[in-house]
Amino acid sequence: MASTIVAFELGGREVEVMVKPMTTLQSALRDQLGFTATKEGCRQGGCGSCTVLVNDEPMLSCLLPVEDVAGQRVTTLESLTPTQGLHPLQQAFLDANAFQCGYCTPGMTMLAQALLDHNPAPDRGDITQALTGNICRCTGYGPIVRAIEVAAQAMHAGEEGQPR
Amino acid sequence: MARLRGTGIAAVNYPTGMNLGGDPSQALIHATTSGSFVVSLSATDLGQGLKTVIGQIAAETLGVEFGEIVIDTADTDTGPHDMGTFASRATHRVGNAVIAAATEARQALLEVAAEELEAAVDDLEGDGHGNLLVKGVPTRSVRIAEIASMAQFKYGRTIAGRGAYMKPKSLVDPETGAMDPDSTEAHACTVAEVEVDTETGVVTVLSIRSAYEVGRQVNPALVQGQIAGGAWMGMSHALYETTAPYYPAVDHSPRDFSEYLMPGPLEMPEIECVVLEMPSSNGPYGVKGIGEMTANSPIPAIANAIYHATGVRFDDLPITPEKILRGLDAKRSGPS
Amino acid sequence: MSPDLNVVGNSVGRSDGIGHVTGRTRYTADRSFPGMLHLKMVRSPLHHARIRGIDLSAAERVPGFVRALTARDVPHNCYTILGLIGVEPEEEFVLAEDRVRFKGEAIVAIVAETEAAALEAVSKVQLDLEELPAVFDVEEALEPGAPIVTHWGNNTFMFEGHPCRRVRLGDVEQAFQQADYIVEGVYNTSPIEHAPLETTGCIAVPEANGRYTVYTNTQALYFSLDNTAIILQVPGSQLHFVGGTVGGGFGGKVDVIVEPIATLAAMKTNRPVRYTYSRAEEMQVSSTRSAWRIYVKDGVTRDGHIIARKVTSYADSGAYSRQTPYALTKHAANAAGPYAIPNVAIDAYCVYTNRQPTSAMRGFGVTMASFALEVQMDKIAEKVGADPWTIRFINAYHDGDMKPHRKLVEDATLIETMQAAATRVGHELPDVFRSMTSAPRDAGHDGGRS
The missing domain is CATH 3.30.365.10 (Aldehyde oxidase/xanthine dehydrogenase, molybdopterin binding domain)
Structure with missing residues (x-):
């Protein structure tokens, strides 16, 4: 089948990929664009390690045909990372050791970003509920939940212009 | 209900450790001109933080800050042999190998420092924060980083160490199961x-x-x-x-x-x-x-x-x- | 933290932490090379079968097909991963020869330009298989007339002439006679998947100097390199293994399954070759933790002292033993638990069945022993009318006690951890247990250890 060119916004940049039908966003990001922060854990929508944001909504990029994001805004962990230093979520994950092998971290971070976009002051129940689709085999989730709590406080304080 | x-x-x-032993790990350490130390291994970090704890053990033994340690691992062209990361062995085995390598590297460091400070090796001690001092004479001290640089450019010496650790393999008595596991x-x-x-x-x-x-x-x-x-x-x-x-x-x-x-x-x-x-x-x-x-x-x-x-x-x-x-x-x- | 230490004992931040939180850490799966081919495996659909024929003709016509590899292409096709530490016999086939012994066993490797082409070619390979009777239970596999899984004629791994790893101390049968109570239990555990988030995989790359660089997420680089050299019959100097960051291991990535065949494919095609398990392969083909069946029989005195313990354990190694014989010896060394028991008999069997092979997993050989023994301890407590803390304190080993394998206990701290746990949960221990230590018994009741 013929390939088509799909254009979308990735981290503020216009990108184009030439893809066969049913190529996933995950594959376009990793195999064509070299954006490997988006992980590949199951390609079945079962682990969440490929989570990216499409127009600020968390999506499993392994199940999403890249044609579906034509003209849309895609955010991956690469574009969350500031030029200098770390995003508050990244800093909180680092401080809380909210990872061991690190393979689930990009998906967890994107999911947390989506949560905080919608709910800047989540309680513990909101956070655990939000994380249920993503698997971590190492940490037991506790450090991840704590990191998101800390990041939420830091981001909230930052928005109100208060010192962290 | x-x-x-x-x-x-x-x-x-x-x-x-690997059951019955016989599972070696090795480490090589060398100083760079800037006084950082490269620890070469082939042990693998599974996410438990092996590179971090091995860096801490190297820093402790060398007497430098943690930030001065570079862990270069998991490349069989540059890292000496290691049995692998399993059996709760890595921190124990690799850590012991690193202590041995760091001890040898530190001796080389002390020999250059002794020459530079015109003191005996035995009269030198570290402060654990990157300095070597002549015992009892706090004014006579030198940064390890300076010694590392001098070793290369003034004395033409290596600051390096080799280390290995192995618990010798125990055999099992097939009748009684007597062993040292x-x-x-x-x-x-x-x-x-x-x-x-x-x-x-x-x-x-x-x-x-x-x-x-x-x-x-x-x-x-x-x-x-x-x-x-x-x-x-x-x-x-x-x-x-x-x-x-x-x-x-x-x-x-x-x-x-x-x-x-x-x-x-x-x-x-x-x-x-x-x-x-x-x-x-x-x-x-x-x-x-x-x-x-x-x-x-x-x-x-x-x-x-x-x-x-x-x-x-x-x-x-x-x-x-x-x-x-x-x-x-x-x-x-x-x-x- | 000890006052004479500067760095050891500090919770310094992880040196790889920034890489992990920014997604810049490079896992094997994140690498790609120009001209890279993809390897996918034709696998047995049956649990046990004779291979009568393999027809590759339709697969070879799939656009993008590059080549197929069968057992004949593998220089040293029958190997055993623990051969490196002297374990015999060689038993596992890199690619199946005349027989498949488990559902999912690798038969033909297909190398193609794309993953999709490789999968399509895999689906076009025609296998002519004659199904054989299969055995799936550790004890059924030991019965006379059971289907034989191995190529040497019985279904147990042989430990220096014995069908099990034996440990013997004292005389359990005599002690059972003297015991006031006999407490028996049988414990079954399931096979468990490691489920690392990054599946097992590697990429083998031909280099300009005639060597091969293999990027792999193995837990043991030299184990993989040395076994690959044996299987491919090449000098180790021709191989360069690079790893270092593993997206979850838990023991499953100590096996050497993907590297030899990917490297062979790179040699045959002179192109980089990627071989990575799908999630389904990781679950259904890669090693699991063994299923165990553990029989425990304890002789106990009226006051709760265990005077005899007999443990008979069966680990289901599946079709190939991989690291499991090692686990049986480790199991036998620990199957009496952290207790001082004067009469012990342990028989630990590594049993072959037509299941997915099993291998190392976190706590290898000990995790399921701990489950069986610690449930057993509660049953003993109930039998003698003691509470669960008491039964453990009065039987806990001390430094200087002799373990069943005849090594004297050193570094014992069971008593101290139980005291700390009791304090943590607010459980009040009697004075006699609060003041107990792991010090050698002849050092006095609370002496010897500060």
Whole structure:
């Protein structure tokens, strides 16, 4: 089948990929664009390690045909990372050791970003509920939940212009 | 129908190192011109933080700051032999090899410093923060970084060290099983609290509280990480995980995470621990090993808590809601 | 933290932490090379079968097909991973020869330009298989007349002439006679998948100097390199293994399954070759933790002292033993638990069945022993009318006690951890246990240890 060119916004940049039908966003990001922060854990929508944001909504990029994001805004962990230093979520994950092998971290971070976009002051129940689709085999989730709590406080304080 | 609560305990030992020994690890260390030290290994970091704790052990032995250590590992062209990361061996084996390499490198460093300071090697000591001092003469000191640079450009010497560690292989007497299997043993005791829903058979783990004795903790935060992650894995093994739910039947074999069950963040209990340190005689700075054992004691503690709650023994893992309901039915219908 | 230490004992931040939180850490799966081919495996659909024929003709016509590899292409096709530490016999086939012993066993490797082409070619390979009777239970496999899984004629791994790893101390049968109570239990555990988030995989790359660089997520680089050299019959100097960051291991990545065949494919095609398990392969083909069946029989005195313990354990190694014989010895060394028991008999069997092979997993050989023994301890407590803490304190080993394998206990701290746990949960221990230590018994009740 013929390939088509799909254009979308990735981290503020216009990108184009030439893809066969049913190529996933995950594959376009990793195999064509070299954006490997988006992980590949199951390609079945079962682990969440490929989570990216499409127009600020968390999506499993392994199940999403890249044609579906034509003209849309895609955010991956690469574009969350500031030029200098770390995003508050990244800093909180680092401080809380909210990872061991690190393979689930990009998906967890994107999911947390989506949560905080919608709910800047989540309680513990909101956070655990939000994380249920993503698997971590190492940490037991506790450090991840704590990191998101800390990041939420830091981001909230930052928005109100208060010192962290 | 009711929600029944119960508490269970378990106490365990866990051996450090490849069983029977014979599992070498090696390390090479050299100083750069700027006074950082490159530690070359072929040991692999699985996410437990091996590179970090090995860097700490190297920094401690060399007497420099942690930030001065570069861990270069997992390349067979540059790293000397290592048996691998398994059997709770890496911190113990690689750590001991690194201490040996760092001790040799430090001796080379002291020899250059002695020449530069016009003092005897034995009269030098480190402050643990990157300086060498002449004992009793605080004014005569020099930065290790300066010595490293001078070694190369003024004296034309290497600051380097080699290290290896191996527990010699023990043979097993095939009749009696007499053997020397391990280097040291860590211990743990876990108390688990559960609630069993007799309507659904679902077991909710309320808390997993443990005491661990792990020799020396090189990095307490990473030890806590192992304990928390292991408690989750133990709970998962006890109640959820199987690739053969009806062993020995071979059907219902899972293909993906929708068919292979593990607890998620909503199921997580309260996890607490206290860590005791009673240094081992042969581990680096008294290390034992914490990597594997953390999933062990939670499993029987949960099983015992379920018995305490229900009065029914479940001796087959995982203890699924189906088994709970069948067990409760049998208790109700059978002679007690 | 000890006052004489500066760095050891500090919770310094992880040196790889920034890489992990920014997604810059490079896992094997994140690498790609120009001209890279993809390897996918034709696998047995049956649990046990004789291979009568393999027809590759339709697969070879799939656009993008590059080549197929069968057992004949593998220089040293029958190997055993623990051969490196002297374990015999060689037993596992890199690619199946005349027989498949488990559902999912590798038969033909297909190398193609794309993953999709490789999968399509895999689906076109025609296998002519004659199904054989299969055995799936550790004890059924030991019965006379059971289907034989191995190529040497019985279903147990042989430990220096014995069908099990034996440990003997004292005389259990005599002690059972003297015991006031006999407490028996049988414990079954399930096979468990490691489920690392990054599946097992590697990429083998031909280099300009005639060597091969293999990027792999193995837990043991030299184990993989040395076994690959044996299987491919090439000098180790021709191989360069690079790893270092593993997206979850838990023991499953100590096996050497993907590297030899990917490297062979790179040699045959002179192109980089990627071989990575799908999630379904990781669950259904890669090693699991063994299923165990553990029988425990304890002789106990009226006051709760265990005077005899007999343990008979069966680990289901599946079709190939991989690291499992090692686990049985480790299991036997620990199957009496952290307790001082004067009479012990342990028989630990490594049993072959037609299941997915099993291998190392976190707590290898000990995790399931701990489950069986610690449930057993509670049963003993109930039998003698003691509480679960008491039964453990009075039987706990001390430094200087002799273990069943005849090594004297050192670094014992079971008693101290139980005291700390009791304190943590607010359980009040009697004075006699609060003041107990793991010090050698002849050092006095509470002496010897500060």
